[in-house]
Amino acid sequence: MTDTPETTETHTPDPDTFDIADWLTPVGEKKHRRRETVTVQRHDxxxxxxxxxxxxxxxxxxxxxxxxxxxxxxxxxxxxxxxxxxxxxxxxxxxxxxxxxxATSVTLTVYASLGPEIDKAGVGVKNGDPLRDYRILADAVEFPGGVKLTADQWAAFHNTIGEGQMIKIMNAWSTATYSKPEVTAPFSRRS
Structure with missing residues (x-):
C-alpha cells in the first residue's frame, strides 16, 4: 500500500456514483474555468x-x-x-x-477563454489589431460586482492604465487560458 493518494491522472471514478451531468457546464458559463486575478492602478x-x-x-x-x-x-x-x-x-x-x-486600485478576475471564443474575437480584425484583445477581455474579465466592459470600454480602460498594466492583464488571461491546472492535495507528501 502507498502513502500517496491517487492523482487525477490515474483516478477512475466509481461507475455507479459517477455523474456526467456534473462535468457538463453550459456554454458560456465560467464557474469551472481556470481564473487568475490581477490588480491594476489608475495613475494619479x-x-x-x-x-x-x-x-x-x-x-x-x-x-x-x-x-x-x-x-x-x-x-x-x-x-x-x-x-x-x-x-x-x-x-x-x-x-x-x-x-x-x-482607492486607485482595482482587482480583476480574468477567466480562461475557449478556442471558439478566441476565434470569434478575431473575426474581421487584422493580425495585431488591439480590437481582438479588447473583445477577448470583454468576454473574459470581470470587475468587482461582476461588472464587464465592452470592447470599446476596454480601449478607454487601456488608455487609462497604460501598456504595462494591459500586458499584465493579457498575461493573466494567457495563463488562465493556456496553462495546465495543477491541483494537489494538501495531505500529499508531494504537494
Whole structure:
C-alpha cells in the first residue's frame, strides 16, 4: 500500500456514483474555468507627487536625527533642511496616502477563454489589431460586482492604465487560458 493518494491522472471514478451531468457546464458559463486575478492602478500624478513629498520629509527627518548625534552630518545639513514635522504626523500622512493608493486600485478576475471564443474575437480584425484583445477581455474579465466592459470600454480602460498594466492583464488571461491546472492535495507528501 502507498502513502500517496491517487492523482487525477490515474483516478477512475466509481461507475455507479459517477455523474456526467456534473462535468457538463453550459456554454458560456465560467464557474469551472481556470481564473487568475490581477490588480491594476489608475495613475494619479498628484498622488505620486504627495508620496514623493512624504518620502523626502522622512529623509529630511532621518538626516536631522543623524545630525543631532553626529557633528560631520550636522556640518552637511543646510540651514532650514531639518524636519520639524512630528513622526506621528508623518505616519498619519502615510496612512492617508495608503488609503488613497487603494482607492486607485482595482482587482480583476480574468477567466480562461475557449478556442471558439478566441476565434470569434478575431473575426474581421487584422493580425495585431488591439480590437481582438479588447473583445477577448470583454468576454473574459470581470470587475468587482461582476461588472464587464465592452470592447470599446476596454480601449478607454487601456488608455487609462497604460501598456504595462494591459500586458499584465493579457498575461493573466494567457495563463488562465493556456496553462495546465495543477491541483494537489494538501495531505500529499508531494504537494
Amino acid at each position: 500624478p498628484a498622488l505620486v507627487a504627495e508620496i514623493q513629498e512624504l518620502k523626502d520629509e522622512w529623509a529630511r527627518r532621518e538626516l536631522h536625527n543623524k545630525a543631532a548625534n553626529d557633528d560631520d552630518v550636522k556640518a552637511d545639513l543646510a540651514v532650514g533642511e531639518a524636519s520639524t514635522v512630528d513622526v506621528s504626523d508623518l505616519e498619519a500622512r502615510g496612512a492617508e496616502l495608503s488609503e488613497r493608493i487603494k
